[in-house]
Amino acid sequence: MIFRRLLVAAVLALPAAGCSTVGDREDAAADLAVRLLTAVDAGDGEAACALLAPDTARSVAEDEPCPQAILDKSLPRPGTVVDTSVYGQWAQVKLDDDTVFLGAFPGGWRVVAAGCTPRASRPYDCTVEGD
16 A cells, blocks of 8 residues: 555656766665654654655654654664665665665655564565555
């Protein structure tokens, strides 16, 4: 379900991708992933929610406003970026203790899932993700 919505959003964002190089796009995705975790670590829920994709922000705000709810999600502290991969309109940023997934939206990358850990032969388990 989440990936179907992400695909629609990514197609809508195609014109926003412009002529950036893959390296530029990887750097921008990694920067945004670290900014999200840094904002949460600093207790700045407003800044963290501003970096989320719309569906992800709505999902986080299921029971309370996003700025409060994101701080309760037990996201890890910002770590060192280990690897960043860009696949068209999607990006995956692996950090020391987290994996963050991003999608391209008008205006740039937005976090679609965070607090993700791999599971053997199954999808990642994420503490923050859209519906």
